[in-house]
Amino acid sequence: MPVVRRTWPVWVFSAAAILAAAPDARGQTPAPQLIDLSLQAREARLAGNHKLWLERGQRVLDLAPDHPDLLISIARALAANGRFDDAAVPLEDAVRRGGGFDLATFPEFKAAPETGRLRTLREQALQNLAPVAAPEVFLVLENESLRTEGITWDPVGRQLYFGSLNGEIWRADLNGKLERFAGPGSGLREVLGLKVDAERRLLWAATGVFPDLIPTGEPKKDVGTTALHAYDLGTAKRVRNCGLDERPTMHGFNDMALANNGDVYVSNSTVNSIYKLSGGGCKLDRVLQDPAMSFPNGIALTADGSRLYVAHVEGISVVDVRTGKRTQLRVPKNAAVNSIDGLVWDGKDLLAIQPSPYFARVARIRLTDDGLSIREVTTMSSRPPPGLNPATGVVANGHYYMVAGFPDGLAAGQPQPRSHILRSPLR
Numbered sequence: 156m157p158v159v160r161r162t163w164p165v166w167v168f169s170a171a172a173i174l175a176a177a178p179d180a181r182g183q184t185p186a187p188q189l190i191d192l193s194l195q196a197r198e199a200r201l202a203g204n205h206k207l208w209l210e211r212g213q214r215v216l217d218l219a220p221d222h223p224d225l226l227i228s229i230a231r232a233l234a235a236n237g238r239f240d241d242a243a244v245p246l247e248d249a250v251r252r253g254g255g256f257d258l259a260t261f262p263e264f265k266a267a268p269e270t271g272r273l274r275t276l277r278e279q280a281l282q283n284l285a286p287v288a289a290p291e292v293f294l295v296l297e298n299e300s301l302r303t304e305g306i307t308w309d310p311v312g313r314q315l316y317f318g319s320l321n322g323e324i325w326r327a328d329l330n331g332k333l334e335r336f337a338g339p340g341s342g343l344r345e346v347l348g349l350k351v352d353a354e355r356r357l358l359w360a361a362t363g364v365f366p367d368l369i370p371t372g373e374p375k376k377d378v379g380t381t382a383l384h385a386y387d388l389g390t391a392k393r394v395r396n397c398g399l400d401e402r403p404t405m406h407g408f409n410d411m412a413l414a415n416n417g418d419v420y421v422s423n424s425t426v427n428s429i430y431k432l433s434g435g436g437c438k439l440d441r442v443l444q445d446p447a448m449s450f451p452n453g454i455a456l457t458a459d460g461s462r463l464y465v466a467h468v469e470g471i472s473v474v475d476v477r478t479g480k481r482t483q484l485r486v487p488k489n490a491a492v493n494s495i496d497g498l499v500w501d502g503k504d505l506l507a508i509q510p511s512p513y514f515a516r517v518a519r520i521r522l523t524d525d526g527l528s529i530r531e532v533t534t535m536s537s538r539p540p541p542g543l544n545p546a547t548g549v550v551a552n553g554h555y556y557m558v559a560g561f562p563d564g565l566a567a568g569q570p571q572p573r574s575h576i577l578r579s580p581l582r
Contacts, residue, residue, distance in 0.1 A: 318346025
């Protein structure tokens with residue numbers, strides 16, 4: 156099942172909390188959603204309960220039937236139950252959509268008979284693993300505590316800004332000169348999305364304390380609180396502090412989009428919502444909340460400010476900002492736009508980071524003229540240096556710059572890799 160964190164895997168409520176949810180107004184307990192079913196499938200797999208893994212996995216796949224990670228997971232579950240011919244079907248779908256993997260690394264297929272069908276699958280999946288214009292290293296962040304997430308670009312000052320999970324914002328020019336912009340005493344917690352309002356000379360930051368999906372150790376202080384901060388780009392002083400604390404509801408602002416009039420749209424990943432901050436106050440209005448839009452993350456606003464494109468586990472949706480109506484984009488059968496992290500415009504195309512190990516790429520997404528379907532998805536760049544997970548990116552000076560951190564759960568004693576800023580040419 157797909158893992159979801161701040162930048163990709165899901166840091167939402169624990170499965171136990173969801174399953175114990177109070178009945179709704181009709182006296183009915185809410186049905187488990189995609190993330191919760193994914194956790195149940197994962198628990199069944201780890202427990203060796205292949206039958207339950209398959210049953211839960213199928214329910215997850217029903218909610219996102221074109222998700223390559225889920226297609227591969229259900230294929231593994233089928234193989235674990237001895238259904239190798241059936242397992243080939245979702246594998247073929249995942250490969251057709253661009254997923255790359257080494258079938259030999261899936262233990263469930265060790266007992267599979269050697270057939271021409273599986274040989275062909277194995278070869279095609281390995282071909283999909285081949286790098287495409289792999290990104291180059293622009294900057295290595297030598298401080299091992301700098302676990303980067305968001306990145307943005309100031310076209311006036313010609314500086315890249317990026318945040319870290321230890322409550323800091325740094326900036327670098329295009330020569331790689333690095334300096335801290337905001338740190339201790341600035342009011343920051345974990346820094347996620349960043350956006351520059353070039354006209355008003357503001358840097359907006361989404362910051363807070365994300366809840367862990369699978370809690371380990373003592374709960375973090377103030378977990379489930381979130382905020383939007385604005386900093387003056389000239390003085391680095393905080394000029395806006397708009398927080399949201401509705402505990403026990405666990406909020407988590409993630410990525411942002413800015414309107415020409417200064418309005419801020421932000422994905423609230425932990426409650427499947429989009430919020431809007433208008434004017435000079437701190438009133439946060441909910442634009443949309445939809446349980447079928449699991450863990451919304453990257454968002455991009457059209458130039459005229461009428462539509463928001465929102466990446467979530469099931470795919471990409473377009474939201475009418477006036478009415479809040481959501482339409483999920485139709486996707487060709489040879490493409491996948493699931494579980495995207497960063498999402499930005501490059502002209503009329505969307506650029507999206509798909510950090511799944513089956514893709515590990517920056518995808519270029521071309522829309523149909525009406526903006527309601529996807530015409531084509533191509534790989535602009537894929538397979539970053541080993542051990543690095545790109546999260547979000549920004550278009551700047553003819554390149555796509557992206558922050559690439561390292562995964563959670565490194566073994567004790569394993570050297571901590573340094574976070575990187577990577578870049579790829581746009582053309």
